[in-house]
Amino acid sequence: MTLSSEYKKQVLAVVDGSVGLAGGLLNERHVLEKLGQQITRIISASRIEGDEEVASFAMHVNNVVVALASGRLVPDENIRSLLRESFLEIRRSTQDNDDNNNNNNTSSNRTQIDPAIINKLKSVLTAAANTSEKDFIFLSSIDVLYIDADDFVYKSLAKRATDSMATIMKMTSIKLVSNASEARQLLFSSQEKFDVILCETDLPDESGLELIKEFSSRYPVVAISASDDPRSIQLAMKAGATDYIVKNETGIRMLPRSLHTAVVERQKRGQKTQKDEILKDPRAAKVLNYLMVSEDSVIEQTVEPSSYYKMQVLEPERDFSDTFATLERAGYVTKSSKRLALCCPRCRSANLVSYFVCANCNKSDFIKGDVIEHNRCGYNDMEFAFQKNDSKEHLFCPKCNKELKLIGVDYLRTEAAYKCKECSNIFPAPEQRFVCHDCDNSFRLSEGGWKSMYMYRLNSAKVQELNQKTLPLQSVEEYLSSKGFRISLEDYVDSKLQKFGQFDLVAYKENTIFVMIILGDDIELNHSRIIELDTMSRAVGSRVTAYAITFTDLRQVTRDLLSKFGIIVIQLKRPDQLLSKIQEYV
Template structure:
């Protein structure tokens, strides 16, 4: 059987992606495994058993790497995987139907050298799983053989499972794939978007696997010994990836929030921190005309997501009763708690012991004791002087520091000392330098470029796939069309794998479109060598934008250069 054009194109693209990820294997293990799995799935659907079987050896090596059974820095492991990927390309291009047995033998040697502990996956959590299956033998078999890290709750009908899902919380659902049963279909339809769901079946038909994934299953388990052994790892992997995916989704929503974008744009453009300050209540020295509603909540969300850094600045006193910072300070006489006193320098006559404010001793140009009427001439001999003291108007008591008492404007709690109050910490917020590229990617506005191209007669679209005949995961950030030219623009961040997918999709789509195609990529820092090489290889013009406010200027430079080159 020959390989179809569609299958060939898909496999070659996927193998190229896998070869790219191989260079970052220590960080891209799970993504690399998913890429190999897509080769296996496509080969099964096209019934190319030899390619599927050969790729399964590669996938087994990847699983051993992910579980710690093999060292991802081992050059022999990388070498055999690289050889296997090259062999898959050679099989497809030369229409072969048998793999090189020497490479297969090398992969078997690598797998035998892996740690033999079958339970090589680290489980950090005990999962509560609802297992829906009317097959009582399968239920019993899984209950007997399942790992201790999985708590199975059995359900023998879809109707009972739907009731239990309404009242109980589960980490995952394991469900027999009988979609002809309306209750089972309802579980897949209603809960696959809410809880990680794994399909289980007695059949391993690839078309059934494809059906399961289309209905929302994240994995497919066969009811045999291998499937039961793989089940704990599958459940833990699926739930872990589910949590990660939801976290990324939450972060994406946070970054798309207009208030988040205002704050992040302020950080990038001003290069200033935001400090909390007190004006009865906690305020922010927000040097911008854009008002932010519930600024504290937005800042804390960005801190939690790792985009800004929160640092303690100072402590302030709060009401011990209601925690309000809206408190008033009272200055009192230390003797009678009266708040009526005068400030001045205090003199004390050594001979008679009288003391009072200096003004009371003044008699013309001389100093005369008001009590005994003796003239004071020499300081330290006739009298002593205490600078900046206070005299109570009520009891005439002298003191150098007033008694401090507080009252709360919010709840009315009165006359409490500093030792009675509660302390509240104020913070300064700064941008996380490790996230600056991602932040620029999020906040950058392409409106100036859109306006520039519209003035030149282009029709503009944003976040679209420009070719309905070729579907990609990438939505291009800007597509501009006129009668004979299409401009495609993407924004690249710091994620190597995401950049690779965007670049490859951009090149693939551009080849299927009519007319003259110009390709641009906006980057915010000097790209890594691998990204630079890919951009050059696919003829994509890089636009380095270190200051987001200069994006139009930088685009005009590259656009003008590109137009001149195209005219030559």
């Protein structure tokens, strides 16, 4: 079979564009949509041309992309490699056919698609089918309010209840209304409860964006539209949508997953808000900043009492026990037992001071020295009592006044004994007692309690989250100051008409404003901050240099937005890289 030059040119051009997409972020919806469009072009062109072998092979590739878009298949390096290999196989087959035609070979000599690659694609699709959307099984059913005058998507979703998406659809209850007025009646009704809103951006009675803006604080909202214009996506995200679905085959397949994800993310955001409050505590920040210095950083719980003057008008400083307990509950630190420590039997505090007393009179006033015992009269006392006229060379018994000459014959010597100044009791060792700094309770060792002392480490699973939320900016501020910038004490920029912010760092130098924002994994919050930054840049009269700091791979729609607004993206692996990166630009 002879292939036309137009067909070969079209297929090779599509393949060249698809190889790069196949190696990209396959968890991004727009990448999968673009990849699906490219494969559809190959299928259509090959069928028109009569190239059934390529058409059949491309269908296998398309099924893999559809499985990725629906969530039945999780993208990894093996999938990326297989898709790249598949597109390169289409290129090879087309080019080999071209070479064979130039050599006047018959169609029977055409190089066939590698069966091994076809088997790999089938194997991947079989595994995807067996998963049966198992990552959603743990979710409870959700109630969706769908606002759209066009019921095409609603009917399409109803059909999904009989195909491979049946597991998700059984857990998705959808109520359809055709306009904003009906939606408001239901949303304000005490009889109706919804977990998530699916809203068309173009409604018959008003803009869907206004409805999204009104209710996004109370419900997670997914926007849906026939338009794939990036500007429409930006407006929906700015209004408060958590995701944006295009009304096409790929979008409809991804919709149930998007709705369930929106509900889960809203629940997580409530947890994040609580965690953000924890990180605002200066004591918690101090602990985390220390632990984040290196992977080996550890904080050991210990007790080191010191001498102090207690005054009733002053409260002793509270320790970090509550702070560590809070950080552990939030999952930021892990603890392990280090040793047992003696504690007060009354208040369980390990903040103790040890002291020693005479066991006879309980007074803590004694002296240490050698003890002499006169064998003849039995008198015993400290050695200095036997030294007459302070003479250390001759010893005389204070009781009978006899001179002691030979040790072992005249007297015995006991080294390192103690004598109480209060009761004159002589004893080999004083009795140890403890006093609690917190409640003043005094007790013996046998009366005390025991408690575990812990060592704390940073939870490695939380490093990325903490990098975003506790990025130390002091070194950057010092560097900018050395370059003549004035660091603003405020986290906003004030134009003549309004204030813009909050930003993470603002600095001024002559007619230039330096602004930094830190982006996380919340796409709605990211877009809101980016748009706020761009609006500020247009409103002020000064030149604005804007930087977006991130520790994660941003979604492509977010990168496109940053690029469009001229915001410099700095992606870090560790917080200590920030200063060197800023120095490259400033």
